[in-house]
Amino acid sequence: MQEGINRLRQQSIANASLFIDGAWREAESGGRMDVISPIDGRIITTIADADRSDVDLAVAAARNAFKKGSWSKAAPAERRKVLLKLADLVESHALELAVLGVRDNGTEISMALKAEPASCAQTFRYYAEAIDKLYGEIAPTAPGILGLVHREPVGVVAAIVPWNFPMMIAAWKIAPALAAGNSVVLKPAEGASLTLLKLAELASRAGLPDGVLNVVTGRGAIAGEALGLSMDVDVLAFTGSGPVGRRLLEYSARSNLKRVYLELGGKSPNIVFADAPDLAKAAQVSMNGIFRNSGQVCVAGSRLLVEKSIHADFCAQLVALATDMRVGDPLDLRTQAGAVSSEAQLAKNLSHVESALAEGARLRGGGKRILQETGGFYMQPTVLEATPGMGIAREEVFGPVLTVIPFESEGEALQIANGTDYGLASAVWTGNLSRAHRMIRGLKAGVVHVNTYGGTDITVPLGGVKQSGNGHDKSLHAFEKYLDLKTAWIDLT
Structure with a gap:
């Protein structure tokens, strides 16, 4: 091919x-x-x-x-x-x-x-x-x-x-x-x-x-x-x-x-509880859920909420995966993430990162333009640790920029997840069936994934609530x- x-x-x-x-x-x-x-x-x-x-x-x-x-x-x-x-x-x-x-x-x-x-x-x-x-x-x-x-x-x-x-x-x-x-x-x-x-x-x-x-x-x-x-x-x-x-x-x-x-569009929350059945899978799928197509996906899981007891280890695992991601020529079948759509969009993405750092967010990986010698528009997969009130945790970037936020309880996770003007997609990773159903009920979003992210087909509707x-x-x-x-x-x- x-x-x-x-x-x-x-x-x-x-x-x-x-x-x-x-x-x-x-x-x-x-x-x-x-x-x-x-x-x-x-x-x-x-x-x-x-x-x-x-x-x-x-x-x-x-x-x-x-x-x-x-x-x-x-x-x-x-x-x-x-x-x-x-x-x-x-x-x-x-x-x-x-x-x-x-x-x-x-x-x-x-x-x-x-x-x-x-x-x-x-x-x-x-x-x-x-x-x-x-x-x-x-x-x-x-x-x-x-x-x-x-x-x-x-x-x-x-x-x-x-x-x-x-x-x-x-x-x-x-x-x-x-x-x-x-x-x-x-x-x-x-x-x-x-x-x-x-x-x-x-x-x-x-x-x-x-x-x-x-x-x-x-x-x-x-x-x-x-x-x-x-x-x-x-x-x-x-x-x-x-x-x-x-x-x-x-x-x-x-x-x-x-x-x-x-x-x-949206600022979709992807919520990982400590009792998720497969944390390695959760990290891999979460990475794909934000960085494929350079984050230019309406339902991208751009806010990663991680239970505090596993936050450090999960973040480290995710950053390692993002660092190893192959970004480059989108017409190469080996490429995992292609180009940002335009130079103007790339500049917006980088501006969001700069603003987040100025506001006190912590850069865990990425954040820069790469492959500039090609003449194309490429950006490193970027991971930022932030607090819920920061702009980077509330505003849609539409680029390869992931915001990671810790939480301590189910109630706090819901409060953070629902704390934006958007309501398009969401996800919850848990091995507790009752919790999964409570989260489905509680999340204000048109789509709720459970133990996956981005899975769908033509048979189910896609639509948003609030300003999505x-x-x-x-x-x-x-x-x-x-x-x-x-x-x-x-x-x-």
């Missing part, structure tokens, strides 16, 4: 256009943006820089396709056939898609293969198989009345997705939206657009009608704002930062009150965002 990766690494990448109404087109302004690979800091291609007129054109194409009904009114079995074909095409192009994505955003190839094309194909296949198994309802009304509840597609869905796992997260949103019969306008992140443009091409080859899936690349402040303010977008689904999520809610209020669903967002990606519950309920009240007398 490494030989195939090396061959694809050398391929030139054509300058990318917008995909609107089944065709490639340049931005109205002619604007373009450089795509800089975090592997070596070099420009590998350019993408179109859409403005509001381009977004309006894409939304109009989506609305026209929805009204035309070739997709929205197609039988579920017909939509199923196309989406299954798309899943097959993604799988057949998996290596090409994975390498393209790694050149764009720096994820290590071993993770990218599973988390990007493989996950994307699985997601499309899941929702394709599910859509013809959703039924309406008959309400238990009074005699002489027939109450029917119909499920209908909402219309035009806008999806704005981040740069860390663009194919996986986009599929979580557009697969159920398309399966339900909607049309979609997808805006990738500026730093990770290439695989999603390829996905649009594959969708067209699979038989998706023109205008049903449109992809507009561009800046969030322009193209993203245009989607948020559009009067003809019915639902907007977003994964990204809290400040942007707030702006999208404001745009909804200023426009047509479109429904906005947000997944906004609302609504759910994944599982059958994702359909709830993209289907409207319509009641029919029929007098039979």
